[in-house]
Amino acid sequence: MRLFPVSLCTAVASRRQSFPLHGRDVARWFPGHMAKGLKKMQSSLKLVDCIIEVHDSRISFDGRNPLFQETLGLKPHLLVLNKMDLADLTEKQKIMQHLEGEGLKNIIFTNCVKDENITQIIPKITELVGSSYRYHRAENMEYCIMVVGIPNVGKSSLINSLRRQHLKTGKAARVGGEPGITRAVTSRIQVSERPLMFLLDTPGVLAPQIGNVEIGLKLALCGTVLDHLVGEETMADYLLYILNQHRMFKYVQHYGLSGASDDIESVLKSIAVRLKKTRKVKVLTGTGDVNVVQPNYSAAACDFLRTFRSGLLGPMMLDRDILQGCLPADTDP
Structure with missing residues (x-):
């Protein structure tokens, strides 16, 4: 529970109860070239055993690209809600229940800066892949995982964090505080020796249509688009x-x-x-x-x-x- 001086609370008690959203063109905030990245992901699917979707914990429900689930098929799916250190998770149980109501059963909250909960990911992937049919890959003992998500949610940071935890080695993927650092589906990056596991980093892909202006503003606050566009x-x-x-x-x-x-x-x-x-x-x-x-x-x-x-x-x-x-x-x- 946050405690603040009464003067601070009363100072804003009678102020804006809504934010003026009309007249703002959300469509121009989001680049329209991202369908190309989604097609490249599709072309790599036959090599993939599982999908890790990374998203920002501060917007656990809004802004996820529905095309990931539709386009990337029936592969096992793990939702990683990253940047948990920046999110208010006092109602974490309600967040989990809400997401489970949307059919998302496999969820892990992470902080890739401090490697929090990173050790949970590979065992969960192993479990998911082990309980699914590995099309065209039944005799292959190695795992190939595709990492997807909207821009700047920490996909590359997750890969580097996994490598630090399991291989005790440095960065393999570029990271940055702005969207668009990863621009193409990369070659396989090893993140574990036992089990032998490789990850494919992918460019961030936003939904082709944003539901409304407020969702667009939430995404912008989390850095998924370049600030000057908004x-x-x-x-x-x-x-x-x-x-x-x-x-x-x-x-x-x-x-x-x-x-x-x-x-x-x-x-x-x-x-x-x-x-x-x-x-x-x-x-x-x-x-x-x-x-x-x-x-x-x-x-x-x-x-x-x-x-x-x-x-x-x-x-x-x-x-x-x-x-x-x-x-x-x-x-x-």
Whole structure:
């Protein structure tokens, strides 16, 4: 249970109860070239014994690509909910029950940065493959596993974590804090000696259609698309709204603000001043051009987003509305 000063809680009690979503074009946020990556995954399926789908724990329900299950067939499936260290898992049991209600029986929460729960994965894969028919591979003693997921959920980090745990060796897959680091289905990467197991890393593939703008904003906050496609200040505004809705006021202390606020312009101005992120702007006056120093709102928004993504503002469950049985606020028709 989070305890905050009463002044912080009452400061936002009468503020926004919904986020303005209308007029935002979610379709242009998500690149349309990803069908090519899905086709390449399909072409590798005959070599694969099991599918590991990696997703972000903060959006356990939203944003998963339904085409993975439809296109990749009846292969055994393991859902790995990564970045558990950044997620509020106080209602983990309800999350599991909700996912099981959607037919997902095999779920493991992980933190690939600290290798938490990584040792559970290979035994679970061995169990799943052992209880299924291995088409065209019955006599082959090695395992070949395909790792799929939307961008920037930690697919490559999972592979590297497995190698650290089971082979005591370094990185085999490139990782980064932006979507799109892995751009093609890679060659097989060994992650275990006993049993002999290889993984195929794949590029992130988003769903061809995002259900509504709020789901798109949740995905953007988790870094599944490049920030500039959505707009850093738009994302910062939605983040501020969510933090206040969840009564998570660590941003006040982190940035030394006078109190909680629902005014993104005021918050970003304070952040910019505190971090000395300013820029000179030429203003035309009656006597000629004058250089005026203004807060760099875009730079402040980027810092606000980075701080959230690093976990410094506290663990977050962005799908809390679904757990509570509520529809997303102001959902587009």
